[in-house]
């Protein structure tokens with residue numbers, strides 16, 4: 226299975242419409258891939274808080290849905306179209322990922338569960354998702370997470386328990402914590418014996434320089450590919466048998482001890 230991660234460069238001077246068109250052309254160029262991945266909030270920039278409400282769209286029929294559905298169909302690829310600021314039917318704003326089939330159908334949406342910013346930014350502007358999401362592709366099952374979610378291992382264990390073999394993490398990760406990004410991506414791959422496809426942005430959002438360094442880690446923890454800081458497409462071959470092989474050869478997941486006693490309980 227061939228996967229292409231589009232580390233999209235978010236330039237504050239570029240309009241949202243132009244970003245959509247450019248992302249769609251980049252997806253079309255990946256027609257030899259089986260799966261294409263875009264990063265978090267690439268239409269606006271993950272730190273452009275003032276644009277979240279202004280550029281919010283519906284997941285099922287907004288302009289990004291339309292452009293990405295067509296791009297997936299034209300390229301004939303599964304497309305994890307990264308995330309958009311979504312205006313939910315309940316009126317709330319969500320950081321929502323969209324996954325399309327090669328026919329351009331919306332296969333899944335995932336609303337980011339852990340909002341970033343502590344008591345500011347996304348954490349106050351957006352509502353939190355509550356549902357784990359997996360997507361069955363021919364040859365692998367994707368488990369979906371977004372950026373700050375990478376810091377919460379229990380989310381990934383939940384995805385693995387739900388059958389995930391390939392963990393896909395679109396992000397807009399700040400450059401100053403690049404060391405955490407790389408370390409956590411490797412840790413999530415090793416502890417879950419799963420592929421990690423972590424796709425970030427290049428450039429700078431609202432004055433926050435982006436880490437880039439999109440990374441693909443295999444279920445044994447080997448880095449298969451890693452990008453630099455600027456816009457770049459990473460293309461890697463994933464061995465569909467490798468997750469099962471690693472889990473069988475080194476069956477650590479079977480040794481989990483659930484329900485441990487807490488002190489004093």
Ligand SMILES: O=C(O)CCC(=O)C(=O)O
Nearest residue numbers: 341372373397398399402
């Ligand atoms: O956890 C981090 O260091 C960065 C998270 C982040 O930037 C985000 O979730 O948008």
